[in-house]
Structure formats: structure tokens, C-alpha cells
Amino acid sequence: MGDFDLSFFTWEMLSKFVLKGFIFSLELTAIATVGGIIFGTILALMRLSGKKFLMVPATIYVNGMRSIPLVMVILWFFLLVPSSFYALFGSTGVDYRSEISAIITFIAFEAAYFSEIMRAGIQSIPRGQVHAGQALGMTYSQNMKLVVLPQAFRNMLPVLLTQTIILFQDTSLVYAIGAYDLLKGFSTAGKIYGRPEEAYLLAAVVYFILCYLLSYSVKKLQAKIAIIR
Template identity: 80%
Template sequence: MGNLDLTFLNWDLISKFVVNGFWFSVQLTFIATIGGIIFGTILALMRLSGKAILAYPATFYVNGMRSIPLVMVILWFFLLVPAVVYSYLPNGANNRAEYSAIITFVAFEAAYFSEIMRAGIQSIARGQVYAGQALGMTYAQNMRLVILPQAFRNMLPVLLTQTIILFQDTSLVYAIGAYDLLKGFVTAGKIYGRPEEAYLLAAIVYFAVCYSLSYLVKRLQAKIAIIR
């Protein structure tokens, strides 16, 4: 520990190696959150539809994804999906790892967001569902206009907390060579012969980002609780 030199990481090195990795981690988190919430909501509605043809496949997907380590899913999508599939995407041949990471995270996080949304939907009083039906609303209209807006509000702190966890999990794309925040630090550490310092600084950055976001989520949760 006495040989640690944290001063090796200057702004030139950060702009050259770390910024691009950090930007990809943020992009991956944003896309996976939006995609996960959209597909997760669809899965939640399928499970709550009461129709076996919709509920069983959705349940199998959600339980299956939640039972498999994320790093295994990342490797599966990267190794098993033919390279020709990525060739149809913009610059897909050179960014196969990045595209694979995006597809994996959207598919994987949808299972977790689905459970959050299902809990949020079920937290709404059944009387509001019956009121919507009494007004002549269809199932889709009732969900879109009455239930889902309230469910999103109730689950907003949990959704944001899951997003923070998602940001932490983006470091796993290092396993397939995607250039994320961790990869940027590791690359800089190898080039300058300071791998220990690079890992330590990466941990500090992850902690600072996640702790700050967690604090904001707590503030938001307290504000929502006061409004209620």
C-alpha cells in the first residue's frame, strides 16, 4: 500500500481513457433502464392479464432471467448470437461487444423491472379498477389512464434504486471487452503500470456516483412521502 501513487491519473489521461468509458456506462444504464421499464411493464401486464397464454410465457421469462447470473447472460449473448446479426447495426462489426451489452441488459433488466411494476400495479386499490370499469373503460384504457400513472409514482424510488444497481452492474461488460468505465481505468492502469491505483480509483468513482444518486433517491422518496 505504501507504493500507491494516485497522482498518476491526470486530466489528460482521464480524457483519453476514462471519459469514453464513463459515457458508455451512462448510455448503457439509460438505454437499459428505458428499455427494461418498457418491456418490464409489458411483461407485468401479461402476468396480470389472467390469460394463461400470456401469463405463463411471461412468468417463465421473468423467473428464468432472475435465476441466472448476469455475467452468464452477457457471455451467452456475446458468444452465441452470430456475428452477422451485429453487422446489420451501424458500425456493428467494430462494436459487437457494446451492442451485445445493450441487448443483454435490456433483456435482463426487463425481468427485474417487471417485478417492480407488477408490485406497483397490485398496490393500487382495486376500487379504482372497478371505478374505471364502471366508466366503460377497457382493460388497456384503465391501465394506461388510471393504474399505470399511479404505479409509476409509487414505484419511482424503487425504479431509481434498481437503476443505480444497474449502473454498478455495467462493470460486468468488461468480461466481453466492451469499453466501459472500468475498462477505461484498467486500460490506463496497464499502460502506465499502475493497475492497483486504477482499480482503486475506479472503485472511488463508482462509489461517488452511486452514493450521490442514492442520496437523491432518498430525498425524492421523502418528498413523495410528504405529499401523500
């Protein structure tokens, strides 16, 4: 520890190496959250539909994804999907194979977790409200769109945001396929400046500060929602 030195930690280092990775981590988190919620809501509705041909594949998908480590899914998709798939995105797809692979993988993986959150949120709505919608002549889709889902999203908002924070932490796993995320930015800076230990320590501090502030904000939001109720 006598050789410990943080003098390389400057704005120049941050802007040159870390900022690019931080932006991609935020983009990946935002895209995976939106895509995961949309896909996860569809999976939740399939599991609650009462129709076996919809319930069975959705259940297999959700349980399968939740039983496999994320890093394995990331590696499988990156290594097993042929290059011709990325060529569909044009020259950009070939140049940014790691980033595109990470986005698709995170949406597919997080959808399984958001599905369970949405399923719990939908089931938390009193059945009396569903029956009231049916009495007014609403179809199943209208009932879900106008009565159930808006309340379910409100009830599950703190949990959805908490899962998003976990997702942000998990973005560091794309380092395994060479995608340039926040951790990759610190790692690159550490190698160039010859300070890998300090770089990884700073990365941990940045992740801690960001996730702690976000978690605190979610806790305040949860308390506010509880008061409104």
C-alpha cells in the same frame, strides 16, 4: 504500499481513457433502463392479464432471467449469437459487437427485474379505482393507461431509480466481453501508466461516490413523495 502513487491521476488521463468509458456506462444505463421499463411493463401486464397463454411465457421468462447471473447472460449472448446478427447493423455492428451485445443483453435481463417492480406497483393500486374506471366505461387498456399505470409509476419511482443505480454498477460486467466501459477505462489507464492497483482503487472510489450520491438523491425523493401523499 510504499510504492503507492496517484500522480498519474490527471485530467489528461481522465479525458483520454476514462471519459469514453464513463459515457458508454451512462448510455448503457439509460438505454437499458428505458428499454427494461417498457419491456418489463409489458411482461407485468402479461402476468396480471389472467390469461394463461400470456401468463405462462411471461412467468417463465421473468423467473428464468432472475435465476441466472447477469455475467453468464452477457457471455452467452456475446459468444453464441452469430456474427451475421451484428451484420444487420451494418459495419457499425461488426465494429461495436461488444457494445451492441451489452445493450441488448441488459435490456433483456433488466426487464425481468423491472417487471416485478411494475407488477408490485400495479397491484398496490386499490381495486376500487379499477372498478371505478370500469364503471365509467373504460376498456382494460384505457384503465391501465389512464388510471393504474400513472399511479403505479409514481409509487414505484424510488424503487425504479434504485434498480437503475444497481444497473449502473452492473455495467462494469461488460468488461468480460471487452466493451469499453468506465471500469475498462480505468483498467486501460492503469496498464499504460503501470499503476493497475491505483487505477482499480480509483475506479472503486468513483463508483462509490456516484452511487452514494444517486442513492442519497433517491432517499430524498422518496421522503418528498411520502410527504405529498
